[in-house]
Amino acid sequence: MTKAKQEALREPVDRSGKPTMVDVARLAGVSAMTVSRVMNGKGLVRESTRRKVAEAVAALNYTPNQEARNLAGSKPIRVGFLYSNPSAAYLSEFLVGLLTQSGLNNVQLFVEKCEAGTQEAEQTRRLIENGLDGIILPPPLCDSEAVLRCITEAGVPAVVVACGLPDARVGAVSIDDYDAAYRMTRHLISLGHQRIGFIVGHPNQTASARRLEGYRAAIAEKGADAAEELVVQGMFTYRSGLDAAELLLSLPERPTAIFASNDDMAAATVAVAHRLGLDVPGDLTVTGFDDTALATTIWPELTTVRQPIAGMAREAVQSLVRRVRAMRDGEPADPEQITMDSELVRRQSDAAPRIRPPARLPVTAGTRSRAG
Structure with missing residues (x-):
């Protein structure tokens, strides 16, 4: 490392009184070098550490020393974020993660909505023409062959998020x-629960199929009811959740639990149950997937799978920054495949099935009790 770069990373105390990297490190309880790694996207840093640094940056309203960055050769990285009609709650969390990490990594973010269908490739090419260094794709575009082909043909690094x-x-x-x-x-x-309904996500998204496979594997392993009528197609939208829940709850023998592939469809299931006069979770357990803000804004609050949406977005920025910086330095820059942890979060929407006493059979004259 050159002397200029060392001085830039050191970032001496700002005599104007503005917070410095040292202040961020002190508040986050990490070293200044760790803060530097987080902000420059170099080296793997634990998610918990990145979160501490991000919170310290926000608390101090820290702005990196641009002169120091220029000395260190930290040219801004231009990243495109292309999205297409995801859940509003999902998009909100994703953007929080993107914006937080972009500020830390000297990333200029270009956000564009892409209408799904025949215009996907054209809109992708238009975004690429902005001279981007990389692109981030959330669902459902992470599974779009047309978009991926356009990006790879252009030779632009990309990171897909939440792809099965x-x-x-x-x-x-x-x-x-x-x-x-x-x-x-x-x-x-x-x-x-033995009779568990499952609402599948959008058929064009690989994560939907993987979640269905996981559900079926557990059902088979534990010998629960595997009737095909318990699996209903959804589209990851609230509206599709309403339709799917109505189908499941109109079965002659309705399920005692419904597991929806995202929180939007789970929230819709709770709404249908309430409309039918069913208590959740007394008469029906409902669980979701994602743990978006919606999971805690309905009643009862949803038991769900916590997918770290904002954390995944931050990691996508970090991964892309590492690759772009390596390419600029003439170093190997293979795409990274990163798997993050999920968590089952229990709230108020799940419970044991309500057990009803068996019907009493009439006693005939010739029947003897076991005790007698």
């Missing part, structure tokens, strides 16, 4: 959707 089966040509940040759905289904079975 990431393309090897691009970087990826995801959770294990199969394992998360498997664990939630096992949890419901452990409560005593």
Whole structure:
């Protein structure tokens, strides 16, 4: 490292009284070098550490010394964020993560909405023409072959987020959707549920299939009811959740629990249950997936799988920054495939199934009791 770069990273005390990297490090309880790694996207840093640094930056309203960055050769990185009609709650969390990490990493963020369908490739090409260093794709575009082909043909690094089966040509940040759905289904079975409905996500998204596979694996392993009528197609939207829940709750033998592939469809299921006069969770357990803000704004609050949406967005920025900086330095820059942890979060929407006493059979004259 050159002397100029060392001086830039050191970032001496700002005599104007503005907070410095040393102040951020002190508040976060880490070293100044760790803060530097977080802000420059170099080296793997634990998610908990990145969060501490981000919180310290926000608390101090810290702005990196631009002169120091220029001396260190930290040219801004231009990143495009292309999205297409995800859940509003999901998009909100994703943007929080993107904006937080972009500020830390000297990233200029270009946000554009892409209408799904025939215009995907054209809008992607238009975004690339802005001279981007990289692109981040959330669901459902993370599974769009047209978008991925356009990006790879242009030679632009990309990171897909929350993709069930990431393309090897691009970087990826995801959770294990199969394992998360498997664990939630096992949890419901452990409560005593045997007849568990499942609302599948959008059929064009690979995460939907992985979650369905996890549900089915747990059902088969524990010998629960595997009737096909218990699996209903959804689209990851609230409206589709209403339709799916109505189908499941109109079955002659309705399920005692419904596991929806995202929180929007789970919230819709709770609404249908209430309309039908069913108590949640007394008459029906309902669980979701994602742990967006919606999970705690309805009643009862949802038991759900916590997918670290904001954290995944931050990690996507970090991964892309590492790759772009390596490419600028002429170093190997293969796409990173990163798997983050998920968590089952219990709240008020799940319970053991209500046990009804068996009907009493009439006693005939010739019947003897076991005790007698």
